[in-house]
Amino acid sequence: MGKISPVSSKYIIHTNIQIEGVVDRPDVIGAVFGQTEGLLGSELELRELQRSGRIGRIEVKLETKSGKTEGSIIIPSSLDKAETVIIAAALETIQRIGPCNAKVKVEKVEDIRISKRNFVIERAKELLRKLTDEILPDSQEITDEVASSVRMMEITEFGKDRLPAGPNIGDSEEVIVVEGRADVLNLLKQGIKNVIGMNGTSVPQTIIELSKKKILTLFVDGDRGGDLIIKELSEVAEIDYVVKAPDGKEVEEITKKEIHKALRSKVAIEQIRMDLLNKVTDSLRKPIIRREIPKETAPIKPQKSNLANDSLKKMLEDLVGTRGAYILDSNTNILGKVPTTELTSTIKGLSTENVYAIVFDGSITKDIVLAAEKSNVKVLVAMDSRIKSSETPIGIITSTDL
Secondary structure (H helix, E strand, O other): OOOOOOOOOOEEEEEEEEEOOOOOHHHHHHHHHHHHOOOOOHHHOHHHHHHOOOEOOOEEEEEEEOOEEEEEEEEEEOOOHHHHHHHHHHHOOOOEEOOEEEEEEEEEEEEHHHHHHHHHHHHHHHHHHHHHHHOOHHHHHHHHHHHHHHHHOOOEEEOOOOEEEOOOOOOOOEEEEEOOHHHHHHHHHOOOOOEEEOOOOOOOHHHHHHHHHOEEEEEEOOOHHHHHHHHHHHHHOOOOEEEEOOOOOOHHHOOHHHHHHHHHOOEEHHHHHHHHHHHHHHHOOOOOOOOOOOHHHOOOOOEEOOOOHHHHHHHHHHHOOOOEEEEEEOOOEEEEEEEHHHHHHHHHOOOOOOEEEEEEOOEEOHHHHHHHHHOOOOEEEEOEEOOOHHHOOOEEEEOOOO
């Protein structure tokens, strides 16, 4: 008879037999071949399958007690899954073994590959434990590198925008938002798994939706690009905290120590907004070379003013309903007042060294911003803005900010 190769065997049929009498092993094997003969057709004839090596040697184990016999039949198979279970079911049609009534019941069909896979896993665990126990202290760096590589393999995609993220985004109450995939990988390498990348500077809808449900901490590079992302994201999403990498460094390149130090120093978004506003107002107090401005832009006698938040707020309140605009210099003098309808043309004619800020009753538009940029205006203060702060180097302040 043919014998199946242990390498090619894929399944093992395990059956239980109960016999009302005393029989021997050859009686059981004879019943298996004899009572299944012709039942399944020539292609699944047991004798032919065994001769060709697709069914292995049939093993029978018997035990006799009190005039009755119990035992098991084990049949290895290299057939496919469907053919194997058909053979297994056919065994249950055996009703007699020798002169005695018998009952055959299939207990299970075992997948050898799963058993081998489980063996490999258990053996690997054993070898890993042994390796860990024997590892030398000076090899810790290698261990950390392997562990970080495993963590980096945990990167997933999150949300409809399929953003790169760690595996704990859904479960964590706090989420760390970074710029791109490389930043996500660096944080994962340090064991931080509640991190998600924006995939660029534009704000995906997934981030906006997350900000409504989670505590969001924005972690940006320590450069001007990081400042622009803070401005843009804070305008469209509910950011709670901001973290910046060390000056001149990117999140993707900083070390574990720098990452944890930065996260411990996170700042509330309200403080960030106040700091940015203070930088703008402080810059307006710097002296510049004074030159006489054209008469058409200074119809009103200059008057001294203070560009602190309260003063800006008062100026804007004074202009409400007037549709007018104040033109201010760096020494906080009001150089003139013009109608907002003439604001764009007035800005174009301003002296670039005299004018620092414009406060007006209206909305900051693209045309006003373009004119202000060409005339080197540093700050625009208005009721509201149709331009994001990240879209222009000019400081934009609205009534909401004040």
